[in-house]
Amino acid sequence: MTSPAESHRKAFVLDTNVLIHDPNALLNFEEHHVLLPMTVLEELDKLKSGKATVSVECRAAIRQIDRILGDASPQQIRAGVPIWRDAQREHLGFLSVLLDQPEGSVQTLNSALNDNKIINLLVALQLAEPATDLVLVTKDINMRLKARACGIASEDYANDQLVSDIKQLAKGYAHFEGSFWDRFSRVDSVQALGETRHYLKRADWAEAVYANQFIKDEMGFIGRVLSVDDEHIVLRDLNEDRLMSQEVWGLKPHNILQAMALDLLADPSVHLVSLTGPAGSGKTILALATAIEQSIEDKRFNKIIATRSTPPLAEEHGFLPGTEEEKMDPWLGAISDNIEALHLHDESPKGSIEYVRERANIQFKALNYIRGRSFQKSLILIDECQNLTPHQMKAIITRAGEGSKVVCLGNLAQIDTPYLNPISSGLTYMCERFKGFAHGGHIQLEGVPRSVLAEYAEANL
DSSP, rough: OOOOTTEEEEEEEEEHHHHHTEEEEGSSSSTEEEEEHHHHHHHHHHHHSSSSSSHHHHHHHHHHHHHHHHTTOOHHHHHOEEEEETTEEEEEEEEEEEEEOTSSSOOSOTSSSSSHHHHHHHHHEEEHHTTTEEEOOSSHHHHHHHHHHHHOEEEEEOOOOOOOGGGOOOOOOEEEESSSSGOOOOOEEEEETTTEEEEGGGGGGGGGTTOOOOEEHHHSSSSEEEEEEEEEEEEEEEEHHHHHHHTTBBBBOOSSSHHHHHHHOOOOTOEEEEEEEEEEESSHHHHHHHHHHHHHHHHOSSSSEEEEOOOOGGSOOSSSSSSSHHHHHTTTTTHHHHHHHTTTTTSSSHHHHHHHHHHTTTEEOOOGGGOOOOOOSSEEEOOOGGOOOOHHHHHHHTBOOOEEEEEEEEEETOOTTOOOOOOOHHHHHHHHHHHTTTTTEEEESOOOOOOOOHHHOOOOO
């Protein structure tokens, strides 16, 4: 693996979960050497034919590996096949496939587990190639720990991590001490179409600013950024009393952050809304109430598509009885619960719930079967987005057709999958990527209006 021209270099060894997380990960290590253990290929082969969501990523990764290797001979694959970049018409880095550990080589861990096989292989390779700095790249935290204990450097796959600390994630609003207007030398205000707009000089605003970000100060001013360019920032003046008096399907906001969320959800010019926050902060009920009113009263949408990320054991929906909707009902119970909550005080709650589900055409869809479809004039409600990878998030959002709106809900403190954390979650990735999108908005809700008990549990458990 070494050559006279390269006496010391770095090589990255990819684990299976990295390729599942991002099938294009092979292309993201620039000029470095990428190594794939044979065990990784065997794991991809076992997972590629299943019905689970992960099988799609496995097949995509296998196709990408096959494209890179092409007609290379075994000797070329061992030495390294150039990774060609179609856009630049050049190659950066090389890809090699490592055979299983040969007989008689050093053993460090029990080889019954595939993770241990990979680590054992790296230990033997490091002894044979001391001039090469091996780095194991894996989403599996425990595997990284075992590799470090065996003297192998390891790290997480961070190509799609846009923030290094979850505190850097945009909240969707900016709070200013004192008066917001004191920092501007000139403000031009215009009243038109029943609203007031303020035109500010971009040079007077030192902080980061983006479209559909909310502004509030200690003097009671609340505004929403409509557009940003190199010269000006346009703000829509929002009256706090008007925001708090909003009502959708009998639901009113409990706090100003919920009022901001309703303003985004009700705006037809905003095609993508993401709501994050703790359990009980009102994410689902706000989105659902707005979706029902816009479907039944405003006739803006023909149907409401509800879906969510399901735990790995639930991805094989065929083992559950009934239709697709009945199979998904246990995993979309939060949607049903919130429909009931919106009609709890009706004279006939059961009749109201049936009426709403039929008139709003609420459909429960499995995440597996959304791929490849296109939804026109639909509101796509995605719950538990914190458990989706960036690749999965893209696959769902791109299903939105003409006249559709996507609402993403999630709590980054409740990630269930072992290969994601708040920084690498698809929800975090999407919020950062769409921060400059003129037709997208994000709000991080706070507090737990669900109940006093829920609020105390969120803070103390």
